[in-house]
Amino acid sequence: QAQLVESGGGLVQAGGSLRVSCAASGLIFASYAMGWFRQAPGKEREFVAGINWGGGNTKYGDFVKGRFTISRDNVKFTVALQMNSLKPEDSAVYYCGAVPRFDRLQSPTEVMHWGKGTLVTVSS
Secondary structure: OOEEEEEOOEEEEOOOOEEEEEEEEOOOHHHOEEEEEEEOOOOOOEEEEEEOOOOOOEEEOOOOOOOEEEEEEOOOOEEEEEEOOOOHHHOEEEEEEEEOOHHHOOOHHHOOEEOOOEEEEEEO
8 A cells, every 4th residue: 555654844934944754655656757746734735846767857846946846765764845935825734745757746736646645834
């Protein structure tokens, strides 16, 4: 059974940095593109960042503007999101998702496996 487990969320001041990680098990990790999504209270889940199966291609939501970096380790079956220059509006639950096709990574409806999320709170 596929399982994704996020970790690394927490409270950080505006302008600070945080690294969230996702550990995968029960799936052929290298066959999936991996993405990070987030959902703030009262808002829809939105795409944050994605990476293809080999790690050579990445894409980001428009609001990222060079602040975040996604990476993956196909030996350890992990994907990470390094977030810098955090803003209060980045506060949300961050979810890890596995998607069969990189070209459809930005749509939450294409995610085949979800983690349960990790809460990131950025104080002003």
